[in-house]
Amino acid sequence: MKAALFKMLFLLIIYYPIHTITAQEMTSEQVVQKSMESYNDRNIEAFMSVIDTDVTFHNFSNGSITMQGKAACRAFYNALFEASPNLKSTVLTRTVFGNKIIDHEYITGRNGSDEAIELVLIYEVESEKIVKVTVLRKES
DSSP states (O other), rough: OOOHHHHHHHHHHHHHHHHHOOOOOOOHHHHHHHHHHHHTOOHHHHHTTTEEEEEEEEEEETEEEEEEEEEHHHHHHHHHHHTTTTTTEEEEEEEEEETTEEEEEEEGGGGGGGGOOOEEEEEEETTEEEEEEEEOOOOO
16 A cells, blocks of 8 residues: 555656646747747748737728738738748837737838838737737828
């Protein structure tokens, strides 16, 4: 009886730490940073790895939904990456506000264009996935 108890305690001590170790979750900022790096690398798989199945994109000015769902997001960004060999987004400023990350971005090379655009993007992150992106375009 003592031998069985000792064996059970020994196994518990040995195996317990292994089974309780979990990967540290990414912060909301790390999720958005991974998205940004994947965007600049034009790596659709890495980019989509942080996009939620039910992601929505919104126009800040009127609140309308401009894109909905992971499939639509993949199709849009896959086409963008293919048409934009020199695509580059630079974060001019970043504000972290809980699960919301607000980036002021300067984007060049979009669809082969030499014209730069500026956007403010408000990312909302839940469970290591981007669930909502609100886009504010700079008025010309």
